[in-house]
Amino acid sequence: MSRHYTVLDPRLEGAKKMLSSVSRIIAVMSSKGGVGKTLFSAVFASIASRKGFRVGLLDLDITNPGLHVVLGIDPLSIQPGEEKGITPVSISRLEFMSTVFYTRDNPSPMRGTSVDNAIREVLAATRWSRLDILVVDTAPGLSDVAISTLEYFPGVEVVVVATPSRLSINSIEKLLKLLSEMKYKKYLVENMSSGNLLVDLARKYHTVYLGSIDYYREVEEYIGDIEKLVSSRFGRSVEEIANKIL
Amino acid sequence: MSRHYTVLDPRLEGAKKMLSSVSRIIAVMSSKGGVGKTLFSAVFASIASRKGFRVGLLDLDITNPGLHVVLGIDPLSIQPGEEKGITPVSISRLEFMSTVFYTRDNPSPMRGTSVDNAIREVLAATRWSRLDILVVDTAPGLSDVAISTLEYFPGVEVVVVATPSRLSINSIEKLLKLLSEMKYKKYLVENMSSGNLLVDLARKYHTVYLGSIDYYREVEEYIGDIEKLVSSRFGRSVEEIANKIL
Amino acid sequence: MHEFALAQAVVAEVEKIVEKGYRVEKLRIYLGELQSVDREVFEQYVSMMLREVQENVDVEYVDEEAEFSCRVCGYKWSLSELELDEDEREAIHFLPEAVYSYVKCPRCSSRDYAIERGRGVRISIEYSE
Amino acid sequence: MHEFALAQAVVAEVEKIVEKGYRVEKLRIYLGELQSVDREVFEQYVSMMLREVQENVDVEYVDEEAEFSCRVCGYKWSLSELELDEDEREAIHFLPEAVYSYVKCPRCSSRDYAIERGRGVRISIEYSE
Ligand SMILES: Nc1ncnc2c1ncn2[C@@H]1O[C@H](COP(=O)(O)OP(=O)(O)O)[C@@H](O)[C@H]1O
Ligand SMILES: Nc1ncnc2c1ncn2[C@@H]1O[C@H](COP(=O)(O)OP(=O)(O)O)[C@@H](O)[C@H]1O
Ligand SMILES: [Mg+2]
Ligand SMILES: [Mg+2]
Ligand SMILES: [Mg+2]
Ligand SMILES: [Mg+2]
Ligand code: NI
Ligand code: NI
Ligand SMILES: [Zn+2]
Ligand SMILES: [Zn+2]
Numbered sequence: 001m002s003r004h005y006t007v008l009d010p011r012l013e014g015a016k017k018m019l020s021s022v023s024r025i026i027a028v029m030s031s032k033g034g035v036g037k038t039l040f041s042a043v044f045a046s047i048a049s050r051k052g053f054r055v056g057l058l059d060l061d062i063t064n065p066g067l068h069v070v071l072g073i074d075p076l077s078i079q080p081g082e083e084k085g086i087t088p089v090s091i092s093r094l095e096f097m098s099t100v101f102y103t104r105d106n107p108s109p110m111r112g113t114s115v116d117n118a119i120r121e122v123l124a125a126t127r128w129s130r131l132d133i134l135v136v137d138t139a140p141g142l143s144d145v146a147i148s149t150l151e152y153f154p155g156v157e158v159v160v161v162a163t164p165s166r167l168s169i170n171s172i173e174k175l176l177k178l179l180s181e182m183k184y185k186k187y188l189v190e191n192m193s194s195g196n197l198l199v200d201l202a203r204k205y206h207t208v209y210l211g212s213i214d215y216y217r218e219v220e221e222y223i224g225d226i227e228k229l230v231s232s233r234f235g236r237s238v239e240e241i242a243n244k245i246l
Numbered sequence: 247m248s249r250h251y252t253v254l255d256p257r258l259e260g261a262k263k264m265l266s267s268v269s270r271i272i273a274v275m276s277s278k279g280g281v282g283k284t285l286f287s288a289v290f291a292s293i294a295s296r297k298g299f300r301v302g303l304l305d306l307d308i309t310n311p312g313l314h315v316v317l318g319i320d321p322l323s324i325q326p327g328e329e330k331g332i333t334p335v336s337i338s339r340l341e342f343m344s345t346v347f348y349t350r351d352n353p354s355p356m357r358g359t360s361v362d363n364a365i366r367e368v369l370a371a372t373r374w375s376r377l378d379i380l381v382v383d384t385a386p387g388l389s390d391v392a393i394s395t396l397e398y399f400p401g402v403e404v405v406v407v408a409t410p411s412r413l414s415i416n417s418i419e420k421l422l423k424l425l426s427e428m429k430y431k432k433y434l435v436e437n438m439s440s441g442n443l444l445v446d447l448a449r450k451y452h453t454v455y456l457g458s459i460d461y462y463r464e465v466e467e468y469i470g471d472i473e474k475l476v477s478s479r480f481g482r483s484v485e486e487i488a489n490k491i492l
Numbered sequence: 493m494h495e496f497a498l499a500q501a502v503v504a505e506v507e508k509i510v511e512k513g514y515r516v517e518k519l520r521i522y523l524g525e526l527q528s529v530d531r532e533v534f535e536q537y538v539s540m541m542l543r544e545v546q547e548n549v550d551v552e553y554v555d556e557e558a559e560f561s562c563r564v565c566g567y568k569w570s571l572s573e574l575e576l577d578e579d580e581r582e583a584i585h586f587l588p589e590a591v592y593s594y595v596k597c598p599r600c601s602s603r604d605y606a607i608e609r610g611r612g613v614r615i616s617i618e619y620s621e
Numbered sequence: 622m623h624e625f626a627l628a629q630a631v632v633a634e635v636e637k638i639v640e641k642g643y644r645v646e647k648l649r650i651y652l653g654e655l656q657s658v659d660r661e662v663f664e665q666y667v668s669m670m671l672r673e674v675q676e677n678v679d680v681e682y683v684d685e686e687a688e689f690s691c692r693v694c695g696y697k698w699s700l701s702e703l704e705l706d707e708d709e710r711e712a713i714h715f716l717p718e719a720v721y722s723y724v725k726c727p728r729c730s731s732r733d734y735a736i737e738r739g740r741g742v743r744i745s746i747e748y749s750e
Contacts, residue, residue: 014501033279085497107420112358174353260630331626
């Protein structure tokens with residue numbers, strides 16, 4: 001009889017339990033910042049819920065959360081519930097969770113270890129209902145948020161958002177390389193573009209090209225009003241894209 | 247006689263030695279991604295060098311470096327030198343340093359601890375000439391790059407770049423709060439904007455408002471050609487801003 | 493209670509080991525002071541869920557004091573040195589990293605500090621074949 | 622040689638302590654295998670610069686083997702298990718973290734691993750009043 005000893009962080013097993021009620025996980029990623037990840041995540045999730053899917057939306061851009069701004073939520077006036085875990089906030093037919101409910105929209109400077117800890121905590125503690133889809137918004141760069149997202153969500157599919165600018169392409173190409181070597185199911189959305197300029201880039205990395213979204217100046221006034229965003233021209237473009245993967 | 251024992255990472259002292267040849271350090275920061283930090287850093291540094299200042303340019307967006315793209319440098323065909331340390335690459339009257347010379351434009355996924363290690367290594371190893379100004383480009387978010395930048399550069403001044411979008415403002419406000427409590431000298435540049443919409447935001451956080459840069463569609467074709475960028479409308483806007491702090 | 497989720501995570505780890513055919517001899521649960529879980533409630537959930545996984549697990553609870561250390565000035569401090577209001581404590585209960593939004597180094601005011609010990613729930617397990 | 626910069630950093634730490642009025646009794650320099658500094662050159666720079674700061678510092682060099690551990694599958698490995706070409710070695714010499722651009726876990730191909738030991742240059746100092 002041999003005896004073993006092991007020290008464990010129980011949260012990753014906890015996360016698996018919690019995520020077992022979710023059928024499909026879609027992470028919206030991009031190593032480049034400001035390409036529209038947050039806007040796309042919020043509108044994509046809302047559109048999916050309007051189509052009858054049960055949808056969750058999770059903000060993992062821990063040091064720079066933005067989904068609550070797009071959704072028009074004041075994190076001081078609303079809080080998640082508690083029922084065998086933390087229960088997400090219900091907003092506009094979505095289950096929404098963000099660490100901003102705890103940082104209360106204060107600055108939240110955290111080194112990577114703490115970012116990763118925060119992600120593990122949220123995944124282990126959040127009790128989603130039975131969901132068809134969980135949409136996860138992430139942070140730019142290829143650091144803790146991106147790495148943990150690709151590791152902790154079983155079977156995650158990745159929607160890469162990119163603009164056709166050279167700076168974005170140079171950056172996105174590295175993310176696509178990484179995703180290829182890890183065999184993730186991946187899609188490309190071209191944003192703030194008036195053409196289909198990234199079709200070849202997608203093909204090069206065996207990525208399903210989902211389409212292109214124009215730059216729409218009216219988007220800015222609708223930030224904070226998700227209903228208006230969904231029914232805007234931006235929303236209609238996202239819907240065409242959503243139809244291809246839902 | 248009492249005896250003491252200490253374990254040390256010598257690189258922060260090394261960094262101080264190396265940076266002692268630099269008169270002024272300007273970090274270009276923004277918790278929001280895609281607001282123009284990289285483009286501004288490159289063009290601002292080039293303009294300063296054209297005005298006769300001796301200027302260095304350092305890319306600290308370790309997992310998503312972009313300055314080499316703006317400068318049109320192929321990191322495979324050019325490498326820093328070695329002379330009592332690593333000597334930056336000379337390009338277009340600038341001394342330029344980036345970790346991309348070592349990652350060779352491959353994906354460089356790194357958790358925060360490694361990002362911080364890379365920053366310490368670069369600062370301790372890079373031997374700048376006698377410089378009037380070192381311009382430092384940083385990563386979005388409030389994680390390792392931002393935190394280390396604010397700690398490791400003695401007397402650093404911060405140029406915050408922001409767009410007037412609500413998502414950017416919500417984010418930037420937190421950075422400005424942090425900078426205020428830490429008493430950094432700080433400036434605000436409004437980018438991709440046709441007005442002066444962030445004057446009040448700057449005032450609220452005792453930040454010197456430096457001006458606004460329009461969205462110029464031609465910028466995209468000039469990426470990779472720093473001379474053209476400098477003499478473009480974008481460059482002329484940056485020059486007006488530069489004149490206020492140089 | 494969100495303690496349920498934390499208990500569930502702990503028991504899930506035990507379950508993983510039991511499912512591989514081992515017998516868990518000892519489960520040590522370290523409760524970090526920073527998160528301040530409701531110990532009584534937590535213990536109840538753990539023993540309730542543990543029963544479904546394996547009979548007679550020897551569980552030991554260990555309270556772990558929180559310790560912070562500043563990366564800028566080196567100062568070390570404990571939770572008792574901080575004045576947190578009710579709302580802040582509650583936020584930190586749910587997300588210990590929320591501490592970075594409310595607490596600065598008591599000596600140099602930096603927010604760049606490490607939570608060295610006593611953050612949240614962690615465990616060690618002894619098991620045999 | 623970029624070894625000069627690394628030596629300069631080490632001696633700067635010694636200098637800081639000497640300037641505070643202490644006497645440095647022992648300087649231990651750990652040389653991480655991953656960065657593979659040119660030991661001979663490095664030693665020369667250190668002793669040359671050290672002389673300006675304090676006479677007769679007892680310096681000991683300790684080679685530290687590199688060890689990696691995978692955060693996904695737990696596998697641990699050493700440098701000898703890797704096949705790096707000349708260019709990659711040189712890049713890693715200048716920036717040990719460049720390893721993340723060239724090396725994956727030999728067992729599960731993950732790039733999420735820690736450099737547990739033997740990264741670069743670190744030191745310990747014993748000093749007295
Ligand atoms: N198709 C679009 N048309 C107009 N504005 C857009 C569009 N996509 C994104 N934006 C705007 O661009 C900025 C960056 O978008 P965001 O979703 O915050 O990007 P990320 O999350 O990738 O950093 C925001 O101000 C957003 O409102
Ligand atoms: N004033 C401007 N006019 C037009 N395009 C701009 C302007 N400023 C930035 N851009 C473009 O916006 C994108 C984001 O800029 P970038 O410098 O990469 O931002 P960051 O470094 O903050 O992520 C790039 O494609 C860049 O070329
Ligand atoms: Mg975002
Ligand atoms: Mg940038
Ligand atoms: Mg409560
Ligand atoms: Mg060489
Ligand atoms: Ni609770
Ligand atoms: Ni060398
Ligand atoms: Zn301190
Ligand atoms: Zn592995």
